[in-house]
Amino acid sequence: KAGVTQTPRYLIKTRGQQVTLSCSPISGHRSVSWYQQTPGQGLQFLFEYFSETQRNKGNFPGRFSGRQFSNSRSEMNVSTLELGDSALYLCASSTALGARGYGYTFGSGTRLTVV
Amino acid sequence: QKEVEQDPGPLSVPEGAIVSLNCTYSNSAFQYFMWYRQYSRKGPELLMYTYSSGNKEDGRFTAQVDKSSKYISLFIRDSQPSDSATYLCAMKRGGSEKLVFGKGTKLTVNP
Numbered sequence: 001k002a003g004v005t006q007t008p009r010y011l012i013k014t015r016g017q018q019v020t021l022s023c024s025p026i027s028g029h030r031s032v033s034w035y036q037q038t039p040g041q042g043l044q045f046l047f048e049y050f051s052e053t054q055r056n057k058g059n060f061p062g063r064f065s066g067r068q069f070s071n072s073r074s075e076m077n078v079s080t081l082e083l084g085d086s087a088l089y090l091c092a093s094s095t096a097l098g099a100r101g102y103g104y105t106f107g108s109g110t111r112l113t114v115v
Numbered sequence: 116q117k118e119v120e121q122d123p124g125p126l127s128v129p130e131g132a133i134v135s136l137n138c139t140y141s142n143s144a145f146q147y148f149m150w151y152r153q154y155s156r157k158g159p160e161l162l163m164y165t166y167s168s169g170n171k172e173d174g175r176f177t178a179q180v181d182k183s184s185k186y187i188s189l190f191i192r193d194s195q196p197s198d199s200a201t202y203l204c205a206m207k208r209g210g211s212e213k214l215v216f217g218k219g220t221k222l223t224v225n226p
Contacts, residue, residue: 004158031212042218043159043203056213090158094212104214106151106158 002027004093004107012113018079021110025072025093032074033104034066037088046089049074081114088112118142121204121217130226134191138204138217141185145206145215148180150189153201153219162202163189194224 005024013019025032033056034046045058049068066076072093078085088111092104121138128134136150147166151159163178165171165187171178177190187206191198204217 033212033214035214035216043205043214043216045213045215048212050212056211058213092158092214105161108156108158 004091004105006089006091006107006110008110009108010111010113012115013081014115015081015083017081018077019081019112020075020077021089021091021112023074023076023091023093023107025074025091026105029093029095029105030072031094032068032072033092033094034074034076035090035092036060037090037109038086043090046076078112083114086112086114116141118215119204119206119217122220123218125221125223127223127225128194130194130196130224132194132224134194134198134222134224136189136191136202136204136220136222138187138206139185140187140206140215142206142208142215143182143185144208146209147207148178148187149205149214150176150178151203151205151216152198153203155200159203194222196224196226199223 007022031050033048035043037043048056052068063079068074088109090109092106094104119140150163153159165178165180168180168182175192179188201219201221203219205214
């Protein structure tokens, strides 16, 4: 069974540019979440999508956005990149719905460096 | 006060030692508690999942949740060099898919 696939694995961008990251969840998983991981802040929740609808959003500026397609694949976009956006961006998928949830399966992440 | 606090370590132990990793939290609404292991340049991998209070054992790993104290623990018995990684606690409320993570504890098991 294929895991969560994130592309690209590594990315270098210049301040002010925008970037799009892609995530393919485990087949049959309809919920996709995105997290930002930095040494200073750890793992922080960005947003969660289920059936093409954003259900939850973390405390990030509007420069961070995402979407989910009908096949559950998801993309996140960061516009007007800042140096502080350099991080590992992780995608996780789950079949859970609300109350009786269980842990997510994470991809290996996209390492974004902003210069 | 952060919702989840975890000692970042680093923690260094000899092979075969019992390792104890802990997190405290402030949000009494958390009902689901998880431990993840993250190797360098990899995503987090789920180790243990616990609903509400109690103990759960899986091989060399034991997870404990004490909701009255808002304290969770992960014990690793007979630790191995392959256990060297960063261990992250995570938790969430019922009805929410948002995981709140501790910052992680870096563990090194020396042969």
